[in-house]
Structure formats: structure tokens, C-alpha cells
Amino acid sequence: MLKRSKIYKSMIEFINVKKTYGNHVALYDINLKINSGLIFALLGPNGSGKTTLLRSLMGLAPLQDKSEILVNKNSIRKSFTYRDEIGYMPQIPSFPRNLKVKEIIEFLINLTNKKALYLNKIKSDLGINSFADKQFGTLSQGMKQKVNILQCFMYDHNIIVIDEPAAGLDPQNAYYLKNLLRERKKRGNTILFTTHIMAEVEEIADEMTVLVDGKISVFDKPKVFIKKQKAKSLEDALVKYWIKQN
Amino acid sequence: MRDIAVLKVMNFVKVKEKFSGMTSHPFFIIFKFEIKENIRNKWLMIYGISFFLFSSLIMYSGSDTPLKAVASELSFLLLIVPLFSLIFGAISFSESFPFMEVILARKITRVSLYFGKYAGLCGGLIISFSAAMTLSAILFFPAETGGIKSFSFMLFLGIILIFVFSAFSLFLANYLEKKETLIGVMLLFWFYFYILYDLLILSIGSLFGDYPIEPALFIMIMLNPIDIVRVILLLHLDITTLLGFTSAFFQKYLGSKLGIYISFSMIMLWIVLPLYFGFRKFKHREI
Numbered sequence: 257m258l259k260r261s262k263i264y265k266s267m268i269e270f271i272n273v274k275k276t277y278g279n280h281v282a283l284y285d286i287n288l289k290i291n292s293g294l295i296f297a298l299l300g301p302n303g304s305g306k307t308t309l310l311r312s313l314m315g316l317a318p319l320q321d322k323s324e325i326l327v328n329k330n331s332i333r334k335s336f337t338y339r340d341e342i343g344y345m346p347q348i349p350s351f352p353r354n355l356k357v358k359e360i361i362e363f364l365i366n367l368t369n370k371k372a373l374y375l376n377k378i379k380s381d382l383g384i385n386s387f388a389d390k391q392f393g394t395l396s397q398g399m400k401q402k403v404n405i406l407q408c409f410m411y412d413h414n415i416i417v418i419d420e421p422a423a424g425l426d427p428q429n430a431y432y433l434k435n436l437l438r439e440r441k442k443r444g445n446t447i448l449f450t451t452h453i454m455a456e457v458e459e460i461a462d463e464m465t466v467l468v469d470g471k472i473s474v475f476d477k478p479k480v481f482i483k484k485q486k487a488k489s490l491e492d493a494l495v496k497y498w499i500k501q502n
Numbered sequence: 503m504r505d506i507a508v509l510k511v512m513n514f515v516k517v518k519e520k521f522s523g524m525t526s527h528p529f530f531i532i533f534k535f536e537i538k539e540n541i542r543n544k545w546l547m548i549y550g551i552s553f554f555l556f557s558s559l560i561m562y563s564g565s566d567t568p569l570k571a572v573a574s575e576l577s578f579l580l581l582i583v584p585l586f587s588l589i590f591g592a593i594s595f596s597e598s599f600p601f602m603e604v605i606l607a608r609k610i611t612r613v614s615l616y617f618g619k620y621a622g623l624c625g626g627l628i629i630s631f632s633a634a635m636t637l638s639a640i641l642f643f644p645a646e647t648g649g650i651k652s653f654s655f656m657l658f659l660g661i662i663l664i665f666v667f668s669a670f671s672l673f674l675a676n677y678l679e680k681k682e683t684l685i686g687v688m689l690l691f692w693f694y695f696y697i698l699y700d701l702l703i704l705s706i707g708s709l710f711g712d713y714p715i716e717p718a719l720f721i722m723i724m725l726n727p728i729d730i731v732r733v734i735l736l737l738h739l740d741i742t743t744l745l746g747f748t749s750a751f752f753q754k755y756l757g758s759k760l761g762i763y764i765s766f767s768m769i770m771l772w773i774v775l776p777l778y779f780g781f782r783k784f785k786h787r788e789i
Contacts, residue, residue, distance in 0.1 A: 314607050316789045337609055344607035350600030354542035363535045367608050
């Protein structure tokens with residue numbers, strides 16, 4: 257783990273997180289601290305364990321052995337109430353096909369005690385009102401992703417977790433989402449997202465970690481890492497780094 | 503008098519508030535959502551329409567008395583209801599896993615989610631089944647007063663089968679992830695309960711017919727929910743002569759109050775056990 261020059265209040269902490277599926281080890285004792293008010297990127301190739309780590313945080317993949325995850329110093333093993341603070345946007349929006357968009361959103365709002373402060377604003381920004389009465393199964397991929405963005409961002413969550421934000425997003429929606437993330441960061445929210453697109457990380461992430469075969473390979477700020485490797489882009493920097501390692 | 507009226511109104515308001523509080527519980531929210539989703543499912547509509555058509559055909563052609571109508575309907579009900587409940591339940595549950603990620607990302611327990619989905623699944627199936635059966639009965643059921651009681655009882659037993667086999671569908675869907683394997687096992691399951699098991703009972707009956715095998719047959723029947731429902735309905739219709747030599751035994755034991763309590767207790771076990779083991783797996787599995 258690299259040392260920080262300043263000490264921040266830790267928002268999410270992964271402690272010895274290990275995950276195995278039969279003989280395959282997806283995560284090898286991951287230790288990671290994500291501080292509040294940052295946009296944090298989890299990079300890595302397919303199968304590196306990024307999504308597994310995210311799903312462990314969300315309680316979708318049960319923790320094994322001595323793995324521990326703390327959210328605001330509270331263990332997620334002891335209580336699930338931490339999920340009230342987290343907004344989650346899955347990679348693929350697979351919502352019920354036969355229900356209308358407004359019914360799905362109403363259902364998700366009813367499940368949460370919090371007020372959907374940004375519901376009307378995001379609906380208006382993304383033009384969701386024009387297809388709110390359509391069944392989800394009849395929507396285009398772009399429209400489905402808009403609904404996905406809405407369900408995640410309509411609340412003022414302290415933590416936002418996104419799995420591959422650019423997946424299936426057209427350039428216009430991708431631009432909107434990036435602005436949304438910057439806006440939420442200014443409010444002090446913590447954002448954690450997985451990606452294998454370097455350009456996204458360079459553009460918006462404050463800190464990043466690279467997972468390779470279930471282990472942390474790099475942990476740094478993107479701009480600092482690029483400077484250290486004397487590269488022009490993050491992609492170049494990573495290539496140079498791996499060449500040195502090998 | 504005025505004070506009593508005020509007290510009554512206050513009590514009513516308290517009960518109403520308590521009820522509103524209950525219905526805002528995640529279980530009820532998920533239950534209502536699932537029913538809404540299921541009744542719009544085209545396969546459930548096709549099932550309802552097909553059930554209505556075949557049921558009407560059976561009632562129309564050659565069922566001039568309520569007894570004959572119910573007996574004819576029974577075979578069709580025992581064939582279709584378990585099969586469709588198994589397959590529809592398993593497929594809709596396994597296809598809903600991606601959306602469960604979004605639900606469980608909220609402050610929702612797996613208990614509320616699992617049992618809310620189960621209740622919603624049963625609700626959708628019951629609505630489709632009951633509407634089809636009731637409509638065909640209104641149009642074609644022989645109009646005799648005694649028939650309504652028999653028909654209602656058959657409807658009730660059909661609903662019980664929905665609860666049983668929906669519980670099984672969720673249980674199996676939790677253990678079998680591949681859809682092809684799941685459908686295959688569902689069909690085997692149904693084949694076992696509907697056909698193989700009765701072949702087994704018939705074989706035992708014919709091989710050991712000279713011996714007092716009624717207690718063994720009784721136990722064997724208790725181990726198949728389809729057979730429990732069949733025998734209960736036949737006893738109710740008082741046509742146990744169809745069961746042959748064992749009719750006296752079943753009339754004596756299953757026809758008595760104790761027999762009925764045992765039968766319904768076994769049915770409850772057939773609902774509770776798959777639900778319990780299904781949930782145990784669901785609680786710890788990866789979504």
C-alpha cells in the first residue's frame with residue numbers, strides 16, 4: 257500500500273478481502289482504503305476481480321473467511337443498514353420487462369425511506385418523461401441506461417458505486433454521467449467505479465487502483481502515476497510499469 | 503354514546519394506521535410489485551386462456567352432473583397446475599436475479615425479497631388459475647347447488663398445489679443456475695410426482711395386493727402432494743370406489759377428521775420445507 261501525504265477520514269475499507277469460487281481465487285486478500293469525497297477508480301482487465309470486489313461491498317457476494325469490509329467504520333457483516341447510504345448502478349440495466357418505467361421507479365422509491373431529491377431534475381435532464389409510460393422491455397439500450405442512471409442518482413447518497421459506467425452509454429449520456437459524478441464529488445460524496453477504459457480514469461478519477469488476477473498491482477493518483485512513469489497517458493504509463501515489473 | 507362513537511373512530515384510525523404501516527413493509531411492496539409484473543406476463547396470460555379453453559371443453563363435453571364435471575376437471579388440474587407452477591416459477595425467479603441486485607443494493611433483507619417474490623409468484627398464478635376456472639364454471643358447469651361446493655373445494659385444492667409447486671420451483675431455482683438444467687430437472691420432477699410415483703404405487707399394489715398394504719399405501723400417498731390432493735378430493739366427492747379395495751381404508755382414515763388434519767398438515771410440510779431449504783440457500787448465495 258502506498259502512503260498518503262495527508263490523512264483523510266476513511267469511508268470504505270476493504271480488509272483482507274478474499275473470494276474464491278471452487279478452485280479459482282477471484283480476490284487475494286485485498287486491503288484498500290477509499291477516502292470520502294473522492295472519485296475512486298477500480299481498473300483492471302476482464303476477470304481481474306473488480307466487479308467481485310464491488311459486489312462484495314454491496315452484499316451481493318457473501319464475504320468469506322476473515323474478509324471484512326467497513327463502511328464508515330461499521331462492518332457490513334453486522335448490519336445491512338449501510339446500504340441506505342449507497343447508490344448502486346449495475347453494468348447492465350435488467351429491470352422487469354413488462355412494467356412501465358414510472359412503475360419501476362415508483363417501486364424503487366417505495367423501497368427506500370429516503371426522499372428522491374433529484375428525481376425530477378434527472379428525469380428532466382435525461383428526457384425520461386417522454387418514455388416514462390413505456391414498458392421497460394420496449395426501450396432502446398440508451399433509454400434503459402438512462403433509467404439505470406436515474407435509479408442510482410435520484411437520491412443524495414453519501415457513496416455511489418458504479419460498475420462500468422460507460423458500458424452501453426452513448427456519448428451524450430456518458431458526458432452527462434461524468435458531469436453528474438463531478439457534481440456529486442463537489443458535494444462531498446464518495447464515488448467508486450470499475451472500468452477497463454483508461455481514458456475515463458484519466459478524465460475524472462482522483463485515485464485509482466489496478467487489479468490484476470485478483471491482486472492490487474497499482475495504487476496511486478492517475479496524474480501522479482503518469483508523471484512517475486514519464487508517460488503521456490495512463491495507458492502508456494501502465495504499459496511502461498508492467499514492462500518494468502516483468 | 504358520543505364518547506363511545508369517538509372511541510370507535512379512534513380505534514379504527516389506529517387500526518388503519520397500523521395496516522398502512524404494515525403494507526409499507528418491503529415484503530408487501532415486493533409482493534404487490536411481483537403480482538403486477540406476473541399478471542402482465544404473456545406466458546401467464548396464455549396459461550390462463552388455455553386453461554379456460556380446455557377446462558370449458560372438459561365441462562361442456564359429457565359432464566352432465568357436478569360429480570362427473572369435477573372428476574373430469576381433476577385429472578386436467580393435477581396435470582397442468584403443478585407443471586406450469588414449476589416451470590413458470592423457476593424461470594421467472596432465475597431471470598429476475600439481475601434486478602435483485604438493484605433491490606438488494608437498498609436496505610432490504612433477503613427474507614423480505616425471497617418471501618415477497620414467492621407470495622407474488624403464487625398471487626399471479628392463483629389469479630390466472632382462479633379466473634380461468636371460475637369463468638369456465640360460470641359458462642359450462644352443471645347448474646346444481648351441490649356442485650358449487652365441490653367446485654369451490656377443487657379450486658381451493660388447485661390453489662394449494664400452486665403454493666406447493668411454486669415453493670419447489672424457487673427451491674430448485676436456487677440450486678440450479680443453468681436454465682437448461684433447471685427446465686430439465688423441473689420436467690423430471692413433475693414426471694416423477696405425476697406419473698412415475700403412481701406407477702410405483704400401482705406396482706406395489708399389484709405385487710403385494712394379497713397383503714394388508716393399506717398403511718404402506720397411506721404413507722406413500724402422504725409422500726406425494728399430487729396424490730394427497732387427489733385422494734382428498736375423491737373422498738370429498740364420495741367416489742372412493744374408484745380407488746378399489748383401498749377405498750374402505752381411505753374412507754376410514756383419510757375421511758375422518760384426523761385423516762383430513764394429517765393430510766393438510768402434510769400439505770403444509772410440502773409447502774414449508776421447500777420454502778425453508780430454498781431460502782437457506784438464497785440467504786447465502788451470490789446474487
